[in-house]
Amino acid sequence: MDEVGECSHANTADDIWAKLVPSDSKYSDIEIRSNEVVVSSQITNSSLDKHEWCKITRNSDLRSAKMQNKSSNALLVDEAIVQNDDVIDIQCGSEIILGPAGEGYMIYRFKVMPSRESCKQQLQIGIDVEHARCSICLNIWHDIVTVAPCFHNFCNGCFSEWLRRSQEKHSDVLCPQCRAVVRFVGRNHYLRNIEEDILQADSSLRRSDEDIALLDSYSSIRSNLVIRSGKRPRRKRARSPMGVESDGLEVQCIQCGSEFSGFRCNQDTVHLQCQACGGIMPSRTDSSVPQHCVGCDRAFCGAYWHSEGVSGSNTHPLCNRETFMPIAERTISRIPFLAHEKNRHEQDITETCIRQIGKSLQEVISEWIRKLNNREIDRTRMPLNHAELINAGTYVCSNCYDKFVSFLLYWFRITMPKHLLPSDALRREDCWYGHACRTQHHNEEHARKRNHVCRPTRGTDM
Template sequence: MDAGECSSSQPCASSSPDAAGGVWAKLVPSDSAFPEVELAEDDAVVCSRVTPDGGGEVAAWCEIRRGGGDGDASSATIRNLSSDAIIVDGRVIQQEAVDIKPGSEIVSGPQKDGHLLYTFDITGLNDQDKTNIKIVLDIENAKCSICLNLWHDVVTVAPCLHNFCNGCFSEWLRRSSANSRDKSQSAACPQCRTAVQSVGRNHFLHNIEEAILQAFSSLQRSDEEIALLESYASVKTNIVLGKQKIQSRKRRLPRSNDEANHTNHADFLCPQCGAEFGGFRCSPGAPHLPCNGCGGMMPARPDTSIPQKCLGCDRAFCGAYWCSQGVNSSQHNPICDQETFKMISQRHISSVPDTVHGGNQYEKDITERCIQQSGKALQAIISEWIVKFDNKELDRSRLQLNHVDAITSRTYVCNQCYSKFIDFLLYWFRVSMPRNLLPPDAANRESCWYGFMCRTQHHRPDHAKKLNHVCRPTRGNP
C-alpha cells in the first residue's frame, strides 16, 4: 500500500477535513513526531498512521461518530474497521462499537508495542460548556440593604464590595456628607460601616439584575419609584471618595540653601527640570519618557547622541542617558544602572543563559559542551558571530526583536533583548556545526518536525532529550 492510500474505499477523516465539514474532534498521538488526526463533521472514517514505522503508510482503521450511546454530545462512538483488533481504554475491541470520551486512549492495533497510541479530544468542548453555565443566586443576596428591594442600576463600593441601588447610595452619600463635620472623611458603608474609598457602577451585576426581573416580573418597581431613584443617582463613573495619599515617584534633587527656600524640587519630573546638567535644562512643559527599568523620568530628546529607547523592544531606559549627562544614582534616585542598557559590542558574557534554545536544558548542555570542545571562550565565539551578523551573513527572520534589519553591534539594547540576541547567535552556532563535531549523544538524534517551535519539549523531558530542537520547523517535510 502506498503512502497516503487508505485500506478502505471510504473517505478518510484526515485526508480533507475542510472539504468534509468543520473539525469537531481530533486524535492526538502520544508521540509528537506524528501529526494529529482531525475528525470532520461529515466524515467519520479515520485514516492515519497505524504503526510508527512502515514508511508513512496510512490506513482507514476505525470510524468515530459524534455522540455516544447515551446521546451525550461530549462523547462519541468508535467502531473498529481494521482486520485486527484495536484497544480502547485498555479494552480489546474487535468489530463492536463502544463509547469514548475526551481523554480516552486508543491503540491502533491489538497491542501497544508496534502501534500508535492516540488520545481522543473534542475540539471546542470547553467553549460549548461555557455557554451552558447557569448561575444559581439567592434573590435575597441581590437586594439593596438600604431600600430592601432588588437592585436598580447597581453600584459596588470598595473595599468591602457591598452592592446598592445607585439612587439609594447616592442619597446616602449626600446625607452623610451633609451631616459630617469632617468633610475630608470618607462615608461609611451603609451595610458594614467600613470607610468607603471608591464606588462605581457594576455592569456585571446589572445584567444579573435584568435577568432576575425577566424571570420574576413581580419584583419590578413602579415607574414612579424608578423615576425617583434615577433622580437621586449621581454615580456615573468610578468615584474616589475621601483624600487618598499618593506616594510620589518623582526624583529628589540636590539643592542649595537658596533654592531650598524658593523652590520645591519634588515638583520636577527629572533632574534637568530643576537644574542644568550636561549643558541641558528642560523647558517648561517639555515631554518626558518614563523609564521601563526604574520608573523614573527623563526628557524626550531625539537630538541626543545616546539612544533613550531600546531598538529591540522600543521601551525607554534611562541609565545610559543620565550617565552621558553626568547624573549618577548616588545623587538622584531612581536612576537605572548603566548595565541595563548598553551597546551590544560593549557587553560581555561569560556563561550561556538559561533561556537559550527556548529554555531547553538538554540543548543548552549540548551547546556548552560544543563551546568547551572548540577550545574558545563563550565571549570569543559570540564576537565571531557578531561579525557575521554585522556582515548580514545570517538570516534574521528568527531574531525575535523589533527593527531587526537596523540592529548592529553598535545598537543599544536592554538586558532582555540582549538575551534574545545571544539565543539567536547560539542557534546559528549550533546549526552551522557539522554533525561529526557534535557530542556523541547528540550527533545521532533525529530533528523534531517542529524544531525550535516545538511546545512539547517544554513539558516532556524525554521528548526534549530524544530529538534535536535546534533546527527549523519542517512538520514532516524534508
C-alpha cells in the first residue's frame, strides 16, 4: 500500500485509524495510517498482481472517509456503482467490491478503528440510587452479594442472616425480593465498585461505623456458595403479581388447590410456566387445548385457563385470552414493526398498496391466510418453527403472529402488479441482496433507493 500526502491530524506513524478487512480470511487486512492514502492490492481472487485501485481520504469527523475510484473497473460500494475517478463517502461497515460483479473479485469491509483518545475515555454509567438499595435493610448495598438464578442483590450481612434463618425453618432458601428458590450466592465485585462510587458522590447515604460493624459481624459469605435444595423437589415458582405477598411460600397453580372442569393437580403433576405472565399451569397431555405456541414452542396459559372457565385471580398470575389465540381469530390494524426486515420505507409502500386496492390490512391478511391454507405459498422463509403445520386454526402467541403477518405481507408485495405500486417505488432497482440485505439496516439512503422486497440474486438467500 502506497501512502501519499501529509497528515492533517495528530496521527503518529504507529496509529492505524482504519482498515480494509477482506471477506476471505486467508488474505491480510490493509491497514490505513495516513489521512490520505492510495491503496494497492490484488483485484481478483485468482491473481497475485497488485494494482492501484482507490484513494481514501479521511473526513473531518474522523469516523468516515471519501473514496475515489482509481481503477479502470467500476467498483461497487454498498451496492452502488462507482465509476473511474468518481468519489463516494464510505462509513464504518461499508462493503467494497473491486469489480462490477462480486464473482471472482476481492471484497473488503471498511472498518474505522477507535481513536486512542476514545479508548482512554471512561465509560459513564447512570444508575438510579433506588435501584442500588438492599431490599432487606433498604440501605445502599454493603459488601454486596448476588443470588441466582434471579440475580437480585443484597448486603452480605443481610442475606447471610436471611440464609441462616431460612435453612433453619425451610427446606429451600427463597429470594427475599422475588421468592424464587435460590441455588447460588456469591460476592459481586463489579457492583461493589458502583456501591463505593455512589457513597463517594453522596456521603449522606453512608451508614454509621456502628451499623457497618454490626452488619459485618453477620456476614458469612466469603466465597461462591452453592445452596442445596431440600429433600423434596418443589415446583417452579411463578413471578408474583405486583403488591402480592406470598409470606415466603411458593405460588402454585390454581388447580393445585381447587378442582376445575373435573381436574385437580396431584403430587405428580408436572407444571409449565407461562412466558407472558409468569403464571403456573399444569401440563395436560389429556387435554386438546394447546399450551405451547407452535411458532416458538414456548408455553402460554391464556387458552388453557379460558377453557377451564378461569377468568381471573387476585393471587395467581393469569394471561388474558388475547395473548394466545388461533390465527383466524386474531385481528390486526397496523403493519407490524418487524415487517420487511423493519425497513420503514418498504412498510410505507405496502401500506400505500393496500389503500390503492381499496382493502383494509385485515382483509388482505385474511385473503393470504386462505392462500396459505390452500398451500399456494412457499413456506421456506416463514420465520416460525414447524412452518408446515401452521394454518388458520393454529394457536400462536402475539409475537409469532406479528412474524406470521410480516411473512404474508412479503408475499403480498412480491405478487403486487407493478401498476399498483407508487410511482417512486417503480423507479427503484432491486437490491442484489434482496430481503437479506444488511445495508438497509444502517444506511437510510440505500434502504430508500433500492427495492428490498425481492429475492436475493447475490449472497445467501436467508
